[in-house]
Amino acid sequence: MATYQATASAPVNIACIKYWGKRNTKLILPTNSSLSVTLDQDHLRSTTSSRADASFEKDRLWLNGKEEEIERDGRLWVCIDALRKWRQEMEQADSGLDKISAYHVHFASHNNFPTAAGLASSASGLAALVASLSHLYSLPQTPSQLSLVARQGSGSACRSLFGGYVAWRMGEKEDGSDSLAEEVASREHWPEMHALICVVSDAKKGTSSTSGMQRTVQTSPLLQHRIKEVVPGRMDDISKAIREKDFESFAKITMRDSNSFHAVCLDTEPPIFYLNDVSRSVIAVVEELNRAAGKPIAAYTFDAGPNAVIYTLEENMPKVLNLINRFFPQEASFANPFKMDWQSAQVPEGFNTKVVPEGGWEKGAVKSLIHTRVGDGPRKLDDGESLLNEDGMPKTLN
Numbered sequence: 001m002a003t004y005q006a007t008a009s010a011p012v013n014i015a016c017i018k019y020w021g022k023r024n025t026k027l028i029l030p031t032n033s034s035l036s037v038t039l040d041q042d043h044l045r046s047t048t049s050s051r052a053d054a055s056f057e058k059d060r061l062w063l064n065g066k067e068e069e070i071e072r073d074g075r076l077w078v079c080i081d082a083l084r085k086w087r088q089e090m091e092q093a094d095s096g097l098d099k100i101s102a103y104h105v106h107f108a109s110h111n112n113f114p115t116a117a118g119l120a121s122s123a124s125g126l127a128a129l130v131a132s133l134s135h136l137y138s139l140p141q142t143p144s145q146l147s148l149v150a151r152q153g154s155g156s157a158c159r160s161l162f163g164g165y166v167a168w169r170m171g172e173k174e175d176g177s178d179s180l181a182e183e184v185a186s187r188e189h190w191p192e193m194h195a196l197i198c199v200v201s202d203a204k205k206g207t208s209s210t211s212g213m214q215r216t217v218q219t220s221p222l223l224q225h226r227i228k229e230v231v232p233g234r235m236d237d238i239s240k241a242i243r244e245k246d247f248e249s250f251a252k253i254t255m256r257d258s259n260s261f262h263a264v265c266l267d268t269e270p271p272i273f274y275l276n277d278v279s280r281s282v283i284a285v286v287e288e289l290n291r292a293a294g295k296p297i298a299a300y301t302f303d304a305g306p307n308a309v310i311y312t313l314e315e316n317m318p319k320v321l322n323l324i325n326r327f328f329p330q331e332a333s334f335a336n337p338f339k340m341d342w343q344s345a346q347v348p349e350g351f352n353t354k355v356v357p358e359g360g361w362e363k364g365a366v367k368s369l370i371h372t373r374v375g376d377g378p379r380k381l382d383d384g385e386s387l388l389n390e391d392g393m394p395k396t397l398n
């Protein structure tokens with residue numbers, strides 16, 4: 001008997017223009033467009049296997065070996081249901097196709113980084129699920145069409161259906177059919193973009209993005225200014241900066257938008273604080289590096305948590321690594337995947353070390369560093385990499 005299964009991996013993306021606020025919470029339609037850089041799956045990824053079988057009694061999902069419930073009408077359910085309907089339409093149009101849309105599906109997924117820690121696991125996780133199931137069903141839909149489905153799993157997930165530089169167009173239609181992701185530029189267009197993730201905390205965050213952003217929509221007058229007056233111009237400006245490979249403009253816009261997003265969090269009632277003293281100290285170091293360099297050579301950005309992501313071009317990463325390692329010594333040793341000689345990097349003359357506490361931060365204020373770069377979109381993997389065993393149950397990972 002034939003086995004119907006597929007495995008795919010999907011990347012994390014970190015926004016430069018932040019999505020914060022929904023105009024429709026059920027369909028996940030945002031109050032503003034957003035733009036992100038997709039990070040390299042060689043370092044951060046979610047991998048998901050899916051398998052359809054007549055013997056399965058219900059749809060089931062195991063995340064990092066632990067079963068998660070697929071609630072009816074919940075976000076996961078909505079994504080699975082949408083893809084199943086597309087498969088059903090194909091089966092109705094072509095009687096030669098196996099009727100696998102009638103079978104239940106088992107999913108096993110693994111994130112190779114902390115889940116629910118502000119490292120965008122919901123984005124890569126939902127994108128991997130959609131990519132895997134679309135392969136299982138041999139769907140002809142384009143990545144933009146698949147992004148319509150991933151969006152309903154978690155808004156930011158729609159951007160993980162593409163590699164490179166990705167915009168999520170907010171759209172205007174009430175049914176959400178034009179609220180989708182599209183590529184602004186490929187990874188190959190500007191491959192020198194590197195990112196350093198400073199893990200300040202890998203604990204589950206206090207206020208989830210989902211609930212935090214709706215509180216902002218309900219209470220923040222500043223959000224109205226942001227979505228109407230600020231973001232539309234920034235979307236155009238950063239897209240132009242990316243097309244022209246203008247890092248200075250890219251960096252200025254990215255930092256300002258991160259600060260604008262955290263300002264609307266503060267303008268929320270009661271206020272939401274995602275940054276902590278360590279986050280603010282990373283901001284001070286990057287601002288001082290840029291001042292001393294005479295132009296922006298690095299850009300910080302923060303999602304709904306204290307972890308910093310620093311974008312910089314490959315040539316400047318040794319300087320960034322030198323400063324971060326010097327002022328924020330970690331407990332875990334830095335893996336240095338690109339074998340960069342950061343110890344002997346020249347930090348711009350005149351860098352004022354007074355921007356950080358004397359002697360730097362205590363060990364572990366930044367727990368670990370992940371050095372990565374712009375990456376590709378979802379990958380289809382071989383059956384040999386399946387996370388499900390012959391019985392369609394999750395394999396135990398070592």
Ligand SMILES: Nc1ncnc2c1ncn2[C@@H]1O[C@H](COP(=O)(O)OP(=O)(O)OP(=O)(O)O)[C@@H](O)[C@H]1O
Nearest residue numbers: 046109115116117118119120121122123125209304
């Ligand atoms: N690989 C995966 N497959 C399916 N669902 C996943 C996967 N990884 C994460 N999720 C879902 O996403 C949830 C975590 O999302 P949450 O938004 O809380 O954290 P985050 O994505 O790490 O942070 P943020 O989106 O704010 O950067 C998990 O509890 C799980 O339900």
Ligand SMILES: C[C@@](O)(CCOP(=O)(O)OP(=O)(O)O)CC(=O)O
Nearest residue numbers: 015018019154155156209210303304
């Ligand atoms: C701060 C952000 O990371 C918010 C991400 O929010 P989510 O996509 O996690 O929210 P839901 O749509 O409710 O699942 C900014 C961004 O990624 O654009």
